[in-house]
Amino acid sequence: MNGDSRNRAMQQHSMANRKITLEGMWSEVEPGLTSVFQMKQMSKGGYMHHYSTVYSYCTSMTHNGQEPPSAPSLQTKSKRRPTGRGEPSCSDAATPSTQAAWVGMELYKKLTDFISGHLVGVREKLKHHRGDELLVAYAKQWQDFRFSSKVAHGMCMYLNRHWVKRENDEGRHKEIYPVYGLCLVQWRENIFSGLETQLLRAIMDMITRDRNGELINSNLLRTTVDSIVELGVSADVDGDERNQASANRTVTDPSRDNKAVGLHVYKNSFESHFIDETIKFYTQESQSFLATNPVEIYIGKVVGRLAEEDVRCTKYLHESSGPLLKKTMEDVLIIKQMDILHAEFKKLLAEEKLEELASIYNLLSRVPNGVDSLYKLVETHIKEFGGATLANNAEQLMNDPRAFVLAILEVYDRSSKLIHGAFKGDHGFSTAMDKAFEHLVNNNAITVLAKNPAKVSELLARYCDGVLKKSTKNPDELELEESLTRLMVVFRYVVDKDVFQKFYSKLLSKRLVLQTSASDDAEASMISKLKALCGFEYTAKLQRMFQDIGLSRDLNDQLRAHLETGNRSFDCEFGIQVLSTGAWPLTERNTLIVPAELERPLIAFKDFYGAKYNGRKLTWQFNLSKTELSANCFSKKYIFQASSYQAAILLCFNSKTQYPVVELQQMVGTERPYFDQILVILLKQKVLLIREEAEEVDEKDLLVEGVSVKLNTAFKSKKLKINLNLPIRAEQKQEEDQTNKVIEEDRKLLIQATIVRIMKMRKQLRHQELMAETLQLLSNRFKPSVIIIKRCIEILIDKDFLKRDEEAKDQYTYVA
Structure with a gap:
């Protein structure tokens, strides 16, 4: 401890030990308080003198031998406690506690009378002011008074920390405050209560001017509003600026703030009036603005007003007003105008103006359940424009799987752009889109025209076949994968997924058997996608089909090794695939008498397979087989790619160049009219002829009695390799x-x-x-x-x- 501190401590000790009366103490302290509240300068020594005087008075237990008078208001309902040494109880004699209570109460009354008297003069200075002048004068007097109150609070710190605290802890009085709180209470009762109406009117007028875009003194408003907040004083208010949370605009501990500064004065006197004025102002403004401006501009106006009020709350309102102000603004500007905004939403949705829709969505999403009724509107909109898109070319789309998938994906992309561009991918709107798209995929003009609700599943399967089958237009691996991924977007909404599975497995079987798959990796990727979406059971047979193709390759290698070991050979090369009956979608086959040229390899394989797998039965599926024939009977050598039935017909012409149709049908052994359909393809390709004239033929020409067909030895083609195995529409x-x-x-x-x-x-x-x-x-x-x-x-x-x-x-x- 340095010398100055030691001297001050000794001085305080000596002052505490001297006897001092209430009148003597007050005669020393009152001039100091007068100087403080008149904003006169006080030295540090003078401040310490007054502090020590109050301290000395409060620590005195007796005053000139006088006992404290009876003060019923200070008596407590203390229970009589027995003592072992015959000491008197609280009711028998004045104890140090009651003496201290009497001492503190007398000083507290003096301070109350002094502050009240000082505020009489302040009230006189303020009562004739109005409007902005009142706010300026009020703020000046408040700031001076607030500063003086803090100084007085410090001078009476001992009273605050001991007597006031004990009174509150023991519950003797409900209205005992620290000196700073006492000053605030007196200001509330003597100044604010009398000027409340004029003061609030002046505040509201200034806020209205601020809302109208006029330049105002926001610091003046903040000071005034802060004073109203602080007038909701409670018993534990602290006059120390460092500890007074209400003095700061940002409250770090709301629980402490609500305890130290009650908001009842602010809420009851200011906030309720402020909210009423807000409702009145914005109700009138919204009505007049909508009467003269489009709704699109109104939306921008509302967004701006909401932002302005957020700033306004930060600048000069208490933070507790923020949620209520926000709700009030939303009620007046959004909820009360909901019908108008919904009508505008329908208009914007029909035109798909994404930016404007985003603005109205952002506005409506601020209020509870504000966008719930919009979900159905979006769902209906997607159904309508999607249905119209598919209906425009329904007949073409029904027969063109690629065009159908591209059309439905175009609708999906447009819908997705709407949902994510305007509504930020909102879950409710995404669900509405899913519902609309599921309806659109499964119930559209194509399903109505086809009279088959599962037609979409067939089209998707055929689209997959077109993408995965070899062709001159096959995309690269990345584009192929992208096409399959996009297809799965549509497939996810298909209800009849089992129909897709049937058609897909049938088309896959043809690709595998005829070896026309563009990419094994792409085939595996598609099955993996189906498995991820529909489960293992859905793709089990598809995977088994791939296994059979792999096993068949091994089986052909073993057969060739077996034939080489026995020094057996044939005039043709052949490969055989063994397909499991339960996994492959096999259909009823048409009968065929196998030509001698092909019969010997089949018998050799049957014997080999029977020896390897005893008890298994083989059934030949000629409708899935294909043959390549070398034609040396024309001016040039050609290679014909033909089905087994076509090959059987053409091989008959090795013996002679012309046959009656009936005889040829008996040689091949295939029932009519299927035989006629196969023969017509060969006639249309000009490989065989009915007549020399190059005119079109059909199946009716084959029904003529005695009609014959002959080999066209004058056949010519620019291609050396010709595909005769064309699909039969009836098939x-x-x-x-x-x-x-x-x-x-x-x-x-x-x-x-x-x-x-x-x-x-x-x-x-x-x-x-x-x-x-x-x-x-x-x-x-x-x-x-x-x-x-x-x-x-x-x-x-x-x-x-x-x-x-x-x-x-x-x-x-x-x-x-």
Whole structure:
């Protein structure tokens, strides 16, 4: 401790030990307080003298031998505690505690009277001012008074820390404040209460001018509003600037702030009035603005006003007003204008103005449930423009898988741009888009024209076939992968995924058997995508088909080694693929008498396979086979790519150059009219002729009695390798019908298997519960009708897999 500190401590000690009366103490302190509140300069020594005087008075226990008078207001309901040494209780004599209470109360009353008297003069100075003049004068007087109150608070620090604290802790008085709080209470009662109406009117007028764009003194407003906040004083307010949270615009500890400075004066006197004025101002402005301006401009105006009020709250309002002010603004400017904004949204949506839609979305998303009613509008919009896009060229799209997929993807891209560009990918709008797109994919002009709701699944499968099949226009690997990825976007919305599987597996089988796949990696990638979306069971047969092709390669290598070992050879090269009956979508085959040139290799393979796999049965699928024939009977050597049936017909002409159609059909052994369809292709290609004239022929020409066909020895073509194996339209239609029939049968079996699986696990289940679980489990494959499920339940009851409960007919029991 240095010398000055030691001297001050000794002085304070000596002052504390001297006896001092209330009148003597007040005669020394009152002039100092007068100087402080008159904003006169006070030396540090003078300040310490007054502090020590108050300290000495408060620590005195007796005054000139006088006992403290009876003060009922200071008595407490203390319980009588027995003592062991015969000391008097609180009710028998004045204890140091009651003496200290009396001492503190007398000083507290003196301070109250002094502050109240000082504020009488302040009130006189303010009562004649109005408007901005009142705010200027009020702010000046408040700042001076606030500073003086803090100085007075420091001078009476001992009173604050001991007497005031004890009074509050013991609950003697509810309205005992530290000296700084006492000053604020007196200002509230003597100044603010009398000027509240004029003061609030002046504040509101200045805020209105600020909203109208006029330049105002925001510091003046902030000082005035801060004073109102601080007038909500509580018993533990601290006059120290460092500890007074309310003095700062940013409150680091809201719980402490609410305790130290109650907001009831601010809320009741200012905030309620401010909110009413805000509602009035913006209601009038919004109505007048909408009457003279488009809604698009109004949206920008509202966004600007909301931002302005956020700044305004930061500049001169208490932070607690922020949420209420924001809600009020949103109620007046958005919720009350919701019908107008919704009508504008419909207009903008029809024109797909993304920036304007984004603005109105951002505005409406500020209020609770503000955009919920817009989801249905977006869903309807996507359905309408998507349906119109597909309806424009429905007939073309129904027969062109690539055009259909590109059209539906165009709709998807447009919808996605709308959702992400205008609505930031909002979950509600994304869900609305999904609902609209699912409806659009499964119910559109193409499905109506085809009278088949599963037509889309077939088109997607055929699009895949076009992408994955070898051609001169095959894209590179990256473009191919991108095409498959884009296709899966559409496939995700397909309901009849089992129909897609049937058509895809049939087309895949042809690509694998005929070796026309553009890329094995692309085929594997597509199956992987289907497996990720639909599960392992969905792609199990597809993967088995790939395994069979791999095993067939090994089997052909073994066959060649076997033939070389036996020194056996044939006039032709051949390869055979063994396909598992359960995995491949094999159809009924047409009969064929195998030509002698091809029969010997088939017999050799049959013997080899039978020796290797005893008990397995081979059934030849000539409709999946292909043959290359070397033609040396024309002016040039040609190679014909033909089906097995076409090869059988052409090989007959090694013996002679002309046959009656009936004889030729008997030699080939294929039933009509399928034989006629194959022969017509050869006639159209001019390899065979009915007549010398080069006119078109059809199947009717082959029905003429005695008609013959002959080899066209004058055949010419610019190509040396000619593909004769062209698709037969009637065969395609037959395959489609057969596939659709298989799909219906497979669906019934799958539904029955699903029901049995559910009942085996549940044992007993009511009808509605069984229906719900069946629909849920089958939803990733197709959406079965309720009628079909009921029929399948009846079939299972007839087969004794299920039985109805005798007491509850709507309950089924599993029969083990």
